[in-house]
Amino acid sequence: MSSVPSTYRTTRLREGVVSFGAHPFPHEALADDAVVIRPHHMGICRADVKEILGSRDVPEDRGPLFGHELVGSVFFAGSASGFTEGETVTLNPNITPARTTGFAEYVFVRGTKEQLEQAVVRVPGPDPRQDVWMPEPFACIVHAVRKLLEPARLDSLAGKRVGIVGAGCAGLMFAMYARHLGASVTVFNRGEARRAFAREQGILTADEIRPLAEAGAHPDAFDVVVVAPTVATAELLETAAGMAADGAVVLVYGGTRKGDRFPGTSVDVDAVRRGELVEWVERAGKRLGVSGAYGCFKEDYEEGFRLRAEHPADFPLDRMASRRITLDELPEFVMDIAAGRTDHPGKVLIEAAPQG
Ligand SMILES: NC(=O)c1ccc[n+]([C@@H]2O[C@H](COP(=O)([O-])OP(=O)(O)OC[C@H]3O[C@@H](n4cnc5c(N)ncnc54)[C@H](OP(=O)(O)O)[C@@H]3O)[C@@H](O)[C@H]2O)c1
Incomplete structure (x- = not known):
């Protein structure tokens, strides 16, 4: 010492x-x-x-x-x-x-x-x-994607359309990983500054990063919708539900607090997120899986290190x-x-x- x-x-x-x-x-x-x-x-x-x-x-x-x-x-x-x-x-x-x-x-x-x-x-x-780069936030994304794939018994997102609400650190890393797993990704962000950052850093193409105000123009368009803003407000969950196709999974990743509900349902989104559950609901004529992920384990860090080392271009x-x-x-x-x-x-x- x-x-x-x-x-x-x-x-x-x-x-x-x-x-x-x-x-x-x-x-x-x-x-x-x-x-x-x-x-x-x-x-x-x-x-x-x-x-x-x-x-x-x-x-x-x-x-x-x-x-x-x-x-x-x-x-x-x-x-x-x-x-x-x-x-x-x-x-x-x-x-x-x-x-x-x-x-x-x-x-x-x-x-x-x-x-x-x-x-x-x-x-x-x-x-x-x-x-x-910071391993912990990436390990949380690796973990969340694992939680998304496990129940569906998938090992890739090949051919899936993934919509992401929020181009903060979490949203950008979700996009990298979903794209790596074969999905097409579209990230919707409220402010221009993060949209410009994602483009200028070469993390997302201009087609992949869109204003949040455009999300409504993509109804029923995504097989997976990830909600990754600071707070998963009722308004943003409503937007996510609108973007989701019939049978899609809405993964709630951004902040929730005790008692928060998925709008139009009795689903307790805070319990779903912290308990990493999946609850299927019928809502506005669509069947949606509301799921969540919270935290990460050592193996998620190790998978994150492997992904970065073996695929540096996919994970900038x-x-x-x-x-x-x-x-x-x-x-x-x-x-x-x-x-x-x-x-x-x-x-x-x-x-x-x-x-x-
Ligand atoms: N589940 C987990 O294990 C886990 C792990 C880590 C983090 N998280 C959660 O993920 C959240 C995001 O983390 P981060 O690192 O990505 O944060 P960040 O880099 O600070 O990004 C925050 C994002 O939220 C958006 N946003 C904030 N308020 C908004 C609003 N009212 N309407 C629409 N968009 C809004 C921002 O958009 P603008 O550019 O428009 O401001 C930005 O895209 C954290 O707050 C935390 O709750 C969860």
Whole structure:
């Protein structure tokens, strides 16, 4: 282990305010059941912003998400952790709440060997500092597509028409994966900035990215509709239902909260999403499967690494980065996003200071 500092710098989210500063290094956290990660890169997720705003229901079994996207090196590995110092790793925030924020110089994760094996995922291949992308949001997409294919016993989307509501990070990665699996994709996004970003980064063609206002001109047109905006509002679910063909599946991926219903039905979309269920309904003369996906497992990360390594042209995940900032710039930057003063397409990356 490199020498342990007396202080380290971390962000804190308290009552809707993000701060950043030096705190005593918790030496007692260097325990047998701990892994301490030194992030090289972190990513800002919409869930971080929602937690600042208090608009996200935090599941007790997993804890808050504020600062959960990162790639870094193991700085300390407890004797019972199963890890080795220096390994390149990322975090799966869906396993244990016993972890500190990833928006920090050091991230502390504790658990049994089995929990740590799931919560801290090894990153294979060449130095990830040469190819920077965030594994966690992609693993969630890999997982969601698996949830979509499994019940239908499909191993590809060949010939399927996939419509996606929202060209945020999630919508773009869904499009990459569905296209890779043989589908034709059309992504509908409300604002021009994300549409332009998707085109300019070469992620989507002009035909594949359309204004959300055009979605109504595609009734009954898609075999799968993915709803991937910040919040899966009743209005956007209504739009998705209109786009779906008879027999289609509507996959609810964007935010839901307790008690939300799929419009015109009694389907509890929050339960469907968090429980990864499929409920079939008759609605406006069509049979629709309302499905959901939530979180991801270690195997989804591993499949994500494989897809990126074997098919780099299909998964231009590095081109999702729209901006790079430093950790000390984060509080003001993310508070501006939360306040609606700025918005950034793609992924904003945070670069840690060079490590000595
Ligand atoms: N199920 C899971 O496992 C899982 C995992 C990760 C994330 N998520 C969910 O996915 C959501 C999206 O994440 P992201 O990373 O893609 O976020 P993002 O990059 O910030 O993109 C947000 C998207 O939502 C759209 N949007 C926001 N408000 C809208 C409205 N009122 N009407 C229409 N479109 C609207 C934005 O469109 P504009 O460009 O027009 O603003 C943009 O396309 C998150 O909020 C989270 O709830 C789910």
